[in-house]
Amino acid sequence: MPESRPYHHGDLRSALLDSAERTLREKGVGSLSLRELARETGVSHAAPGRHFKDKQALLDALALAGYDRLAEVLAAAYDPALPLQPRLTALARAYLAFATENAELLALMYARKHEPEAAEQMAAGVDRSVGSLGRVIADAQRHGEVVEGDPERLTLFMGATLHGIAALTAGGLLDADEAFGMTEDLIHHLLHGLKPR
Amino acid sequence: MPESRPYHHGDLRSALLDSAERTLREKGVGSLSLRELARETGVSHAAPGRHFKDKQALLDALALAGYDRLAEVLAAAYDPALPLQPRLTALARAYLAFATENAELLALMYARKHEPEAAEQMAAGVDRSVGSLGRVIADAQRHGEVVEGDPERLTLFMGATLHGIAALTAGGLLDADEAFGMTEDLIHHLLHGLKPR
């Protein structure tokens, strides 16, 4: 740790990302400016330009990091020892928790990005997260606990439902506690359908 | 139609909204500026301030109009003469079409707004749209075509699923044609569930 403010920051890139993530969480994307970020990090306003080609590149990097964390959270919540229904409930709750705790970040993750190479990595990030769901479906199909059919479609059906409540909750249209409270019910309907048996 | 450019515009408010909606669709929220809007409308840069307290107020107005149009689209797609499954498929397709044709607007509609009074109207807009779904569920329950239980929860389950694919598609994470192609399947799973019968 150098005594005051050295000419070279050392790890400006990750310092900017950390600062940006905090601002995003506390004040929203609208209040995120490169100049303000530079000020907080004690660096000139032009310095961020060395590490991020433009503002969108920084936002893309934030979103990408978000996908990494989401994939971790889901992987951690995936417990193959659990029966199907609680296994899915745990995954749903994990996603919901991530969505409510990172509402602004989630919006960034699912926004249309402009930089084409970032979009590619974004898709890969989605795949990694959807992977946890896909494993559950494929595994359950093998045990005859889930209907036969294209596992990708089944996974997408399930993913869409989870993403739906998560997005509605993150957007403030659904109360977080309410969403958590109905997760079990939701998974039940997902498994048993709306039609009476 | 006055000959050149009169001092008073006449209906500046709706002219600004029209222009904003076009810009939103063609270039995205990022490229939407009040000054540019004023220029396009042939008015001074300070004029919009008379009709919208700030930029967010204009965005809120756009989102609100979006809810109106979505409610219309859904109401038009709601055909009580159809059997349950095609009735739901039609609603899902209508929402999906709206989402793909108004991707940027949809993001605005489901974003956290700051002006508290707008948030209230926003919630009302959601209710109106969800209303179409709620009617289908309540009606189907009466005919024994859908399981018993809190109709609001069932509606929300269904709404979350539809919103999920729509949001993923609007966000570019799911190809629009692919999403349309799997709509029928999706509704099938919604009705019959993932568990084998």
Added chain:
DNA sequence: ACCTGAACACCGTTCAAGT
């Protein structure tokens, strides 16, 4: 290789003054 300072072309918002 990394950062600064000045410069450029934009913003949103406010407010006296004009019609």
Added chain:
DNA sequence: ACCTGAACACCGTTCAAGT
């Protein structure tokens, strides 16, 4: 009642120059 023009405090981005 509605709009203008100037002013203010911000932006993002670029680029020569400094370390």
